[in-house]
Amino acid sequence: MQIVFLLEQVVNGLVLGGYYLLIALGLSLIFSVGGIVNLSHGAFYALGAYVFVQVSGTLGFTGAVIVSPILVAILGIAFERFILRRFYDEDPILSLLVTFGLALVMEQAIRMIWGSAPLAASLPSEVRGALIFGGMLFSKYRLLMLVVIICLLVGVWLLLNKTSFGRVVRAGIQDPDMVAALGIRLQPYMTTVVMLGVGLAALGGAMFAPITTVHPAMGSEILTIAFVVVIIGGLGSFWGVVLAAMLVGVTRGVTVFFLPAASEASMYVLMFLVLLLRPRGLLGESIQKFES
Amino acid sequence: MTYQKRPAPKQPGTTLSRRRALLLATGTLAAATLGAPALVRAQSGPIRIGHLTPMTGFLGTLGGWAVEGASLAAEEINAAGGINGRMIELMSEDSINPENGATKAQRMLERDGADFILGEISSATSLAISEVAARNEKLFIAVGPRSDVLRGDRCSKYMFCTDIPNTVMVNAVGTALKQEEDIAGKKFFTLTADYVFGHDLLVAAKNFFDVNNAELIGDELIATDVTDFSPFILKIRQANPDIVCLNLAGNQVTNFVKQYAEFGLPYPMVGFNLNTADAWAAGAGNLTGTWPTVWLHTLDTPDSKSFVQRFQTKYDKIPENHAWISYIAMQIAAKGMSETGGAATPDLIEYFESGAEFDIMKNRPAYFRAEDHQLVQEAYAFKVKDEGTYDDVHDMLELTGPVPASDEPLESIYPSTEGGACKI
Numbered sequence: 001m002q003i004v005f006l007l008e009q010v011v012n013g014l015v016l017g018g019y020y021l022l023i024a025l026g027l028s029l030i031f032s033v034g035g036i037v038n039l040s041h042g043a044f045y046a047l048g049a050y051v052f053v054q055v056s057g058t059l060g061f062t063g064a065v066i067v068s069p070i071l072v073a074i075l076g077i078a079f080e081r082f083i084l085r086r087f088y089d090e091d092p093i094l095s096l097l098v099t100f101g102l103a104l105v106m107e108q109a110i111r112m113i114w115g116s117a118p119l120a121a122s123l124p125s126e127v128r129g130a131l132i133f134g135g136m137l138f139s140k141y142r143l144l145m146l147v148v149i150i151c152l153l154v155g156v157w158l159l160l161n162k163t164s165f166g167r168v169v170r171a172g173i174q175d176p177d178m179v180a181a182l183g184i185r186l187q188p189y190m191t192t193v194v195m196l197g198v199g200l201a202a203l204g205g206a207m208f209a210p211i212t213t214v215h216p217a218m219g220s221e222i223l224t225i226a227f228v229v230v231i232i233g234g235l236g237s238f239w240g241v242v243l244a245a246m247l248v249g250v251t252r253g254v255t256v257f258f259l260p261a262a263s264e265a266s267m268y269v270l271m272f273l274v275l276l277l278r279p280r281g282l283l284g285e286s287i288q289k290f291e292s
Numbered sequence: 293m294t295y296q297k298r299p300a301p302k303q304p305g306t307t308l309s310r311r312r313a314l315l316l317a318t319g320t321l322a323a324a325t326l327g328a329p330a331l332v333r334a335q336s337g338p339i340r341i342g343h344l345t346p347m348t349g350f351l352g353t354l355g356g357w358a359v360e361g362a363s364l365a366a367e368e369i370n371a372a373g374g375i376n377g378r379m380i381e382l383m384s385e386d387s388i389n390p391e392n393g394a395t396k397a398q399r400m401l402e403r404d405g406a407d408f409i410l411g412e413i414s415s416a417t418s419l420a421i422s423e424v425a426a427r428n429e430k431l432f433i434a435v436g437p438r439s440d441v442l443r444g445d446r447c448s449k450y451m452f453c454t455d456i457p458n459t460v461m462v463n464a465v466g467t468a469l470k471q472e473e474d475i476a477g478k479k480f481f482t483l484t485a486d487y488v489f490g491h492d493l494l495v496a497a498k499n500f501f502d503v504n505n506a507e508l509i510g511d512e513l514i515a516t517d518v519t520d521f522s523p524f525i526l527k528i529r530q531a532n533p534d535i536v537c538l539n540l541a542g543n544q545v546t547n548f549v550k551q552y553a554e555f556g557l558p559y560p561m562v563g564f565n566l567n568t569a570d571a572w573a574a575g576a577g578n579l580t581g582t583w584p585t586v587w588l589h590t591l592d593t594p595d596s597k598s599f600v601q602r603f604q605t606k607y608d609k610i611p612e613n614h615a616w617i618s619y620i621a622m623q624i625a626a627k628g629m630s631e632t633g634g635a636a637t638p639d640l641i642e643y644f645e646s647g648a649e650f651d652i653m654k655n656r657p658a659y660f661r662a663e664d665h666q667l668v669q670e671a672y673a674f675k676v677k678d679e680g681t682y683d684d685v686h687d688m689l690e691l692t693g694p695v696p697a698s699d700e701p702l703e704s705i706y707p708s709t710e711g712g713a714c715k716i
Binding site for chain 2: 005008009012013015016115116117118119120121122123125128129130137139141142210211212213214215217221222252253256257260261263264265
């Protein structure tokens with residue numbers, strides 16, 4: 001029976017990893033394309049949750065889950081055009097500072113618009129409850145989230161690997177000067193990737209709003225985990241991030257089984273060990289433009 | 293040849309030379325000229341209150357309410373003429389964590405001219421601020437921390453606690469559970485916040501279980517930064533308890549109850565700590581069970597209703613318990629200063645220890661116990677209404693009668709001070 005319980009934690013960890021992936025993938029994409037470590041990524045996640053709560057009254061749960069990331073992704077276009085674009089060729093410390101500042105501004109803006117008290121959000125009764133397979137308990141809602149995340153993951157992978165858009169983005173990640181020499185303007189591609197990354201973060205916020213506290217600083221809670229996942233997976237690696245997200249989820253679940261008080265510390269220990277053995281992360285790629 | 297000065301003969305009855313007398317007179321005049329305005333300023337200038345409360349972190353959502361409650365009180369006190377004509381100047385800041393809270397308290401007392409410190413929700417940060425206050429021999433009115441140790445072996449001559457302690461919260465809920473025969477012989481599984489408050493609450497809970505023949509079959513310590521509880525919910529199912537009992541704090545409670553409702557486990561839930569802001573944040577249909585509180589906006593007394601109305605007029609929202617406790621802590625401090633004629637620490641301590649009564653909008657007045665500096669007052673339990681029976685989350689909580697009942701002494705639900713750990 002103990003084995004079933006342990007297996008249950010492992011599988012639950014994989015499901016949770018899917019959620020971490022949603023946030024970390026956008027962070028990794030934005031870094032890969034523009035070399036920007038986006039410290040405001042968590043604020044877009046929080047904004048996704050707030051917009052979800054705001055529009056769910058009129059659009060319902062499903063409508064709000066769809067509309068919220070779209071609205072925030074549109075904001076992501078402005079974020080790329082008016083802020084990030086100025087920092088692609090600058091010292092990385094400047095983009096760190098500007099995105100950190102933006103995170104603070106966005107958090108304060110949330111306080112001014114919606115107040116500092118948390119907002120109430122609930123799941124529709126149809127998706128509450130659990131299913132039991134092989135003696136293991138699964139939340140219906142998390143399984144639904146997992147299906148959405150897998151579909152998105154496949155979509156993003158196909159976009160990056162099987163389309164001309166993806167070929168340009170991947171070439172731009174490695175050598176933007178060569179892409180420019182071929183007469184291709186990278187700007188619209190960068191805008192699209194940032195929009196996608198920000199939209200994924202907002203979708204995470206919208207989907208998690210009914211099962212977590214919706215408060216102004218919720219972005220900083222998730223940002224640390226997202227960075228841990230990206231660093232373990234290796235910057236620039238799509239599958240590295242996927243693997244790391246699952247690994248962090250499972251590590252946490254297994255730690256809760258054996259040593260519950262250390263559950264949050266476990267992912268940092270994992271990061272330490274991975275960096276000790278593979279300083280570039282599990283599947284970290286060599287990105288030409290960051291090597292000099 | 294050396295010349296040795298002869299010592300001046302001492303005058304009988306005096307040891308003061310003319311030169312010394314001249315120096316003393318000059319010094320006194322100088323002090324009167326330079327120092328007196330400062331003394332006059334101190335007596336007539338504003339009374340500065342250093343207000344520290346968490347505005348970030350897992351208790352951060354509660355701090356906003358505390359600032360609003362304390363600010364409303366300061367505004368009303370000043371509008372009524374202040375403290376003997378002196379206005380109150382409230383300096384509110386984010387205490388962040390114990391280290392920052394202590395540093396800020398030191399700065400407020402040393403550099404910003406705070407007459408005393410008021411505020412805080414975290415028990416750990418309160419302990420750190422209490423040490424700073426004691427070093428500076430200044431008062432610290434600990435508004436929101438609930439850990440018993442602040443009234444026990446870590447109590448202080450300079451600290452007065454206004455919120456109900458953990459033991460009272462356990463007794464408030466326990467009284468309701470006993471009435472429903474939901475204690476004796478039942479198997480409990482607890483989740484506990486992994487810091488001083490949670491540990492302390494767990495001790496109080498264990499005592500209660502032991503006394504009432506309940507069995508604790510599992511307890512998990514939860515780090516304060518945990519936001520996903522799914523692995524712990526799986527462990528609850530593995531343990532198969534009769535009742536799940538929460539000793540969590542701040543956002544932890546909201547996150548847990550939302551996810552517990554998501555998984556839909558059949559075990560009923562109770563808790564020994566909950567703030568109404570966290571209950572409202574849970575949303576409709578997620579929170580169930582019986583919980584303790586120090587105050588709820590539906591409390592049916594004229595003063596409480598009037599406070600709710602004034603708060604709503606100013607902030608356009610219903611106050612929660614940290615807004616209320618911060619408001620009454622300010623009013624208690626104001627009464628103390630009015631009665632003693634200022635903010636002198638020894639006078640305030642003496643006044644608060646005198647058993648003076650304070651009207652805190654409840655059925656019975658409150659007072660500080662001299663032995664542990666705890667504000668003794670009524671507590672309450674509330675139940676969560678069934679989903680669908682209310683339209684607004686602010687209406688989902690139903691207050692039970694006060695604990696203890698009106699015919700019992702208030703102190704019957706408080707930890708005994710006889711042979712207690714508090715040595716003031």
